[in-house]
Amino acid sequence: xxxxxxxVGTELLVGDTLNTNAQYLSRELSLLGIxxxxxxxxxxxxxxxxxxxxxxxxxxxxxxxxxGLGPTQDDLTKEVIANLFGKKLVQxxxxxxxxxxxxxxxxxxxxxxxLKQTFVPEDAVVLTNPKGTAPGVMIREQGKTVIxxxxxxxxxxxxxxxxxxxxxxxxxxxxxxxxYYNISDIGESAAEDRLLDLIDVQDNxxxxxxxxxxxxxxxxxxxxxxxxxxxxxxxxxxxxxxxxFGENIFAFSKDSLAEAVGKLLIEKNVTIAxxxxxxxxxxxxxxxxxxxxxxxxxxxIVSYSNEAKQTVLNVSRETLxxxxxxxxxxxxxxxxxxxxxxNADVSVAVTGIAGPDGGSAEKPVGLVYIGLxxxxxxxxxxxxxxxxxxxxxxxTANKVFHLIRKSIVDKVE
Amino acid sequence: xxxxxxxVGTELLVGDTLNTNAQYLSRELSLLGIxxxxxxxxxxxxxxxxxxxxxxxxxxxxxxxxxGLGPTQDDLTKEVIANLFGKKLVQxxxxxxxxxxxxxxxxxxxxxxxLKQTFVPEDAVVLTNPKGTAPGVMIREQGKTVIxxxxxxxxxxxxxxxxxxxxxxxxxxxxxxxxYYNISDIGESAAEDRLLDLIDVQDNxxxxxxxxxxxxxxxxxxxxxxxxxxxxxxxxxxxxxxxxFGENIFAFSKDSLAEAVGKLLIEKNVTIAxxxxxxxxxxxxxxxxxxxxxxxxxxxIVSYSNEAKQTVLNVSRETLxxxxxxxxxxxxxxxxxxxxxxNADVSVAVTGIAGPDGGSAEKPVGLVYIGLxxxxxxxxxxxxxxxxxxxxxxxTANKVFHLIRKSIVDKVE
Numbered sequence: 001x002x003x004x005x006x007x008v009g010t011e012l013l014v015g016d017t018l019n020t021n022a023q024y025l026s027r028e029l030s031l032l033g034i035x036x037x038x039x040x041x042x043x044x045x046x047x048x049x050x051x052x053x054x055x056x057x058x059x060x061x062x063x064x065x066x067x068g069l070g071p072t073q074d075d076l077t078k079e080v081i082a083n084l085f086g087k088k089l090v091q092x093x094x095x096x097x098x099x100x101x102x103x104x105x106x107x108x109x110x111x112x113x114x115l116k117q118t119f120v121p122e123d124a125v126v127l128t129n130p131k132g133t134a135p136g137v138m139i140r141e142q143g144k145t146v147i148x149x150x151x152x153x154x155x156x157x158x159x160x161x162x163x164x165x166x167x168x169x170x171x172x173x174x175x176x177x178x179x180y181y182n183i184s185d186i187g188e189s190a191a192e193d194r195l196l197d198l199i200d201v202q203d204n205x206x207x208x209x210x211x212x213x214x215x216x217x218x219x220x221x222x223x224x225x226x227x228x229x230x231x232x233x234x235x236x237x238x239x240x241x242x243x244x245f246g247e248n249i250f251a252f253s254k255d256s257l258a259e260a261v262g263k264l265l266i267e268k269n270v271t272i273a274x275x276x277x278x279x280x281x282x283x284x285x286x287x288x289x290x291x292x293x294x295x296x297x298x299x300x301i302v303s304y305s306n307e308a309k310q311t312v313l314n315v316s317r318e319t320l321x322x323x324x325x326x327x328x329x330x331x332x333x334x335x336x337x338x339x340x341x342x343n344a345d346v347s348v349a350v351t352g353i354a355g356p357d358g359g360s361a362e363k364p365v366g367l368v369y370i371g372l373x374x375x376x377x378x379x380x381x382x383x384x385x386x387x388x389x390x391x392x393x394x395x396t397a398n399k400v401f402h403l404i405r406k407s408i409v410d411k412v413e
Numbered sequence: 414x415x416x417x418x419x420x421v422g423t424e425l426l427v428g429d430t431l432n433t434n435a436q437y438l439s440r441e442l443s444l445l446g447i448x449x450x451x452x453x454x455x456x457x458x459x460x461x462x463x464x465x466x467x468x469x470x471x472x473x474x475x476x477x478x479x480x481g482l483g484p485t486q487d488d489l490t491k492e493v494i495a496n497l498f499g500k501k502l503v504q505x506x507x508x509x510x511x512x513x514x515x516x517x518x519x520x521x522x523x524x525x526x527x528l529k530q531t532f533v534p535e536d537a538v539v540l541t542n543p544k545g546t547a548p549g550v551m552i553r554e555q556g557k558t559v560i561x562x563x564x565x566x567x568x569x570x571x572x573x574x575x576x577x578x579x580x581x582x583x584x585x586x587x588x589x590x591x592x593y594y595n596i597s598d599i600g601e602s603a604a605e606d607r608l609l610d611l612i613d614v615q616d617n618x619x620x621x622x623x624x625x626x627x628x629x630x631x632x633x634x635x636x637x638x639x640x641x642x643x644x645x646x647x648x649x650x651x652x653x654x655x656x657x658f659g660e661n662i663f664a665f666s667k668d669s670l671a672e673a674v675g676k677l678l679i680e681k682n683v684t685i686a687x688x689x690x691x692x693x694x695x696x697x698x699x700x701x702x703x704x705x706x707x708x709x710x711x712x713x714i715v716s717y718s719n720e721a722k723q724t725v726l727n728v729s730r731e732t733l734x735x736x737x738x739x740x741x742x743x744x745x746x747x748x749x750x751x752x753x754x755x756n757a758d759v760s761v762a763v764t765g766i767a768g769p770d771g772g773s774a775e776k777p778v779g780l781v782y783i784g785l786x787x788x789x790x791x792x793x794x795x796x797x798x799x800x801x802x803x804x805x806x807x808x809t810a811n812k813v814f815h816l817i818r819k820s821i822v823d824k825v826e
Contacts, residue, residue: 011621013449015440016632019432022454027428036426037461041435041452048450055468072605072622073612106799111602274694274715280701281687281694284715288693291769291802293717299725300715302687302697308712311754312725341724356704389704 003029003036004060006052008067008077009151010043021066021149021156028160031206031221032168032176034062044074053084057144064164067151069134071114077148078137082121085141089119092126095135102133125167131158138167145171177230178221181241182251182260184214184402191216194244198237205233213391214398215257218245250405257401262290265297265346270408273342274300275313275334277325278352278368282397299342303334313337326351328369328380335371335378346407347373348400352383354392368396374407416442416449417473419465421480421490422564423456434479434562434569441573445581446589446636447475457487466497470557477577480564482547484526490561491550495534498554502532505539508548515546538580544571551580590643591634594654595664595673597627597815604629607657611650618650626804627811628670631658663818674814675703678710678759683821686755687713688726688747690738691765691781695810712755716747726750739764741782741793748784748791759820760786761813765796767805781809787820 005025011017022039029036038060042052049068056063068077082089096118103110117134120126127136127147132155137148147164149156169176183191188211192199195218199207205222218241222233241249251260265272265287274284274297284300287293301312306325309315315333323329334349352368359365366385371378381403385395418438424430435452442449450473455465462481469476481490495502509531516523530547533539540549540560545568550561560577562569596604601624605612608631612620618635631654635646654662664673678685678700687697687710697713700706714725719738722728728746736742747762765781772778779798784791794816798808 007452011623012436013439013452014443014634015436015438015449016621016623018436019452023425023428023431025428026426030427036428037456038465039420039425039432039452039454043450045450051472052451059464071602073609107797108600109603111600111606113602113606276694279698280706280710281689281697281713281715282701284694285692285698288695288715288717289803289806293693294771297693298718299721300694300717301725302694302701302713302715304701304707304713305711308755312712312714342721358707390702393702 001034001062002060003034003062003064004038004040004056005036006056006063006065007039007041007151008044008049008065009041010045010074012041012067013043020153021151024153024157025064025066025160027208028165029064029168031208032165032172033223034168044068044076046076046080049076049080050084053081057084057142061143062145062147064147064149066149066156069117069136069148069150071111071116071133073113075116075134078119078121081139081146081148085121085139087121087123087139090122091118092120092135095120095126098128098135099133127159127163129155129159130162131155136163138164174223174225175227175230176221176223177227177234178219179234179238180252180254181218181220181245181249182253182255182257183216183218183245183248184250184257184398184405186216186245186248187211188216191218191245198240205237212256213394214402217254247406247409250402256286257398257405258286259290261401261405262287262293264405264408266290266292266295268408269296270346271296271298271342271344272346272348272404273298273338273344275338275347275349276300276302277304277309277334277350278354279350279393279396279400280304280354282393283348283350283400286397286401298344301338309334313341324363326353326363326367326369328382331369331371331380332378335373335380339373339376339378345375346404347371348404349373350396350400352392352396354389354396356389366392368392368399370396370400370403372400372403372407414447414475415473416447416475416477417451417453417469418449419469419476419478420452420454420564421457421462421478422454423458423487425454426456433566434564437566437570438477438479438573441578442477442581444589445578447581457481457489459489459493462489462493463497466494470497470555474556475558475560477560477562479562479569482530482549482561482563484524484529484546486526488529488547491532491534494552494559494561498534498552500534500536500552503535504531505533505548508533508539511541511548512546540572540576542568542572543575544568549576551577588638588640588643589634589636590640590647591632592647592651593665593667594631594633594658594662595666595668595670596629596631596658596661597663597670597811599629599658599661600624601629604631604658611653618646625669626807630667660819660822663815670811670814670818671699672703674818675700675706677818677821679703679705679708681821682709683759684709684711684755684757685759685761685817686711686751686757688751688760688762689713689715690717690722690747690763691767692763692806692809692813693717693767695806696761696763696813699810699814711757714751722747726754737776739766739776739780739782741795744782744784744793745791748786748793752786752789752791758788759817760784761817762786763809763813765805765809767802767809769802779805781805781812783809783813783816785813785816785820 355365762784768778
């Protein structure tokens with residue numbers, strides 16, 4: 001099956017938006033054994049969209065479009081494709097009901113242009129949008145399959161995972177199941193190196209790696225006629241993953257490091273407190289994205305200024321003056337004193353230079369001290385991170401989560 | 414001049430590589446006033462590459478390709494295009510010399526396949542590669558301009574900035590300038606509704622809207638022969654934008670709400686402190702993404718538990734017991750006491766229920782109290798947000814930023 005991905009949106013052609021959708025779909029389709037031979041991007045222009053659709057229908061069997069399904073005037077993908085196949089747009093009652101409910105739930109006033117989204121080409125399969133208002137559409141005509149997905153990546157991936165994957169698998173008469181392994185403290189190239197022998201001969205299962213800052217997600221995907229056949233294949237690979245990555249695996253899921261640590265703290269009932277300088281609340285903020293975290297997290301302090309470090313965290317003026325705010329000694333006092341204030345099982349304190357200003361030859365941008373107190377005993381980790389302000393902040397947070405996780409896992413095992 | 418970007422490489426079609434080249438070129442070309450109408454991606458396959466080149470020559474005046482210029486067997490772009498124009502590949506002595514020198518300089522041994530890179534189509538303009546070995550090529554034939562650039566982003570951008578920009582500048586006959594207006598507290602459809610009359614007749618300038626959570630970015634783009642002509646057009650639209658969106662415009666740029674507020678605080682030298690319950694540090698964290706914020710931000714407290722509210726923020730036990738942690742009274746005490754601890758010009762406190770648990774009929778998930786103290790005077794805003802935990806947290810943060818901004822702008826104007 002030859003496939004083409006058509007991305008619709010002038011924002012892509014003027015360079016405002018990076019086309020991550022085409023990459024996501026290419027990878028997903030490749031893992032399903034579908035050959036993607038072309039990507040095409042075209043603006044919100046009906047004539048040019050029609051032209052590229054005609055070219056695509058001439059050379060591809062499966063065409064997946066993204067973008068142009070929303071409520072505004074320049075959202076034209078459905079209209080152009082319905083017209084091309086000589087189909088009318090008809091209002092779908094279920095879609096209309098969902099749309100009205102969407103606005104009721106959010107207490108938004110619905111403007112009339114939103115109703116445009118309730119019209120779909122006649123005889124088309126409607127794909128629900130779990131993350132937004134614009135439904136997707138699948139049309140089969142003249143031996144071709146055309147699937148229309150929304151442009152915003154969250155909505156597009158939500159619809160792909162929720163509906164399209166099933167439809168494509170049905171067509172191939174097979175089941176596909178993926179398992180995920182999320183690892184920290186190993187780079188993507190290094191992780192891939194450890195998998196090279198498997199990647200080189202991959203067929204079923206297939207292996208894909210996705211790198212985020214400080215995390216590498218490994219996905220193992222197997223296909224087969226039934227669940228048992230697939231489980232056998234995946235179990236074999238799970239053993240290999242554990243052998244090769246061991247305690248670097250922080251989640252057997254797509255959970256981020258912050259999520260995994262949040263869940264672990266709740267599960268083990270380990271209380272935690274945070275004192276942040278250069279991360280400015282990022283660690284507390286990412287921890288508290290986790291539902292139920294209030295069971296173990298009570299207090300975070302963002303002691304950005306020296307005054308706040310003295311007033312709220314009781315760091316001595318002498319320490320700040322002798323060693324500076326970014327020093328092992330300040331990190332230690334922040335951590336020890338936080339432990340006394342909070343009485344938490346784990347207290348963590350960070351102080352560092354996120355940049356772009358504030359660095360010196362002796363204490364450059366990226367220097368961060370992390371204090372970790374576990375049941376009264378404080379250990380300091382000195383880190384040197386590269387990157388801009390946001391990257392230094394996120395790398396610091398990830399290192400903290402890695403250290404917290406390690407301390408709990410080591411204690412428990 | 415209609416332009417098409419053709420990206421060559423199977424790694425793009427299987428999703429291994431994100432196509433950042435197409436975005437970079439689109440942006441650069443748009444700024445030169447060149448309209449990019451299509452992106453096409455094709456694999457390292459001579460027949461399909463030839464087909465997409467033929468389609469491009471039929472609809473575009475300027476075609477820029479990236480990829481397929483290297484030394485390996487599957488690098489075929491030069492060969493396919495020379496063949497299409499009926500041109501021979503001839504060895505370029507200067508390119509050969511540079512290539513040999515490249516390897517001498519790096520003390521690498523040159524393998525023979527590298528010599529493939531010294532052959533270029535006859536009569537073509539050779540573009541030197543400041544960051545690698547494969548030269549680029551420009552061909553003008555039959556009223557069309559075809560520019561072949563290497564695939565690795567460093568090499569591609571180096572060649573674009575070093576050679577292509579100059580060549581295109583000679584040809585350009587107009588300038589293009591965009592202005593941005595970022596607005597809060599209005600949805601995308603509602604914003605577009607207010608612009609519909611302009612969008613319907615748009616030609617020059619053009620209008621585009623981009624929605625993020627709680628923010629809508631409006632871009633106005635004009636073209637003309639010189640800066641003055643463009644400024645006149647854009648000034649006229651700026652007046653309209655201010656009339657229609659007024660104080661909802663929080664940035665005359667692409668800045669996010671948090672960035673705009675961070676910059677405003679620094680610019681006006683207004684000091685700020687935060688006390689967060691349900692947002693868990695998100696407000697402090699987004700503020701401290703802003704470089705230089707330490708000038709105005711000293712202290713943030715994440716008082717997640719009742720104990721922390723009492724110990725660190727001195728909220729009275731009576732208030733917590735009588736009215737509950739999520740109440741106007743608690744928000745007021747958090748805010749007042751934070752003001753006393755921090756002595757900041759603006760103190761902000763939030764307490765609410767982010768969910769999914771913890772809600773009741775009387776105090777449902779999404780109920781948030783925001784306290785804002787400006788120079789001693791505290792005002793409470795009661796909010797009811799819909800959405801999941803993360804959305805409630807982000808909406809709360811955005812509302813806080815909106816209120817902070819309003820208080821500063823109102824005070825100043």
